[in-house]
Amino acid sequence: MQRRYDMDLELMLIPMFGMVCLTFAVGVTMRLRREKAVKEGFDWRYYKTFEGGPPPRFSLQADQHFSNMFEVPMLFYAACITAMVLDSVDQISLALALLYLIGRLVHARIALTHNRLQIRARVYVASGLILFALWAWIFMAALLI
Numbered sequence: 001m002q003r004r005y006d007m008d009l010e011l012m013l014i015p016m017f018g019m020v021c022l023t024f025a026v027g028v029t030m031r032l033r034r035e036k037a038v039k040e041g042f043d044w045r046y047y048k049t050f051e052g053g054p055p056p057r058f059s060l061q062a063d064q065h066f067s068n069m070f071e072v073p074m075l076f077y078a079a080c081i082t083a084m085v086l087d088s089v090d091q092i093s094l095a096l097a098l099l100y101l102i103g104r105l106v107h108a109r110i111a112l113t114h115n116r117l118q119i120r121a122r123v124y125v126a127s128g129l130i131l132f133a134l135w136a137w138i139f140m141a142a143l144l145i
Contacts, residue, residue, distance in 0.1 A: 007091065
């Protein structure tokens, strides 16, 4: 079978691996913040059953962001794999995937630091639009097969 593009399909693994690294970094941040909360007197049993009063804000921010890493980003992984399976990895799809990763890195930094809603929301919407563009590009490439 002849390949559609000269670009190596494996290049799409770069932004995918970046997202995996980001997910693990957010997970480590969550763990460290939970440990800090417990050391500062927060009841550790909350993390066992999620019952009782809410954890301190710095811990809750990391918890919620870690959960977020398993929501919309799953569409990113699906898009990357779909592009690879359909042999639709080209400069545009790779650039869109890398832009999405950058958007998620910026979003994570905002969510885990100052967490200004207006800025965070804009970055979230922008990265969502990039993800939609990636899917649209893959869809259009699939129609040209």
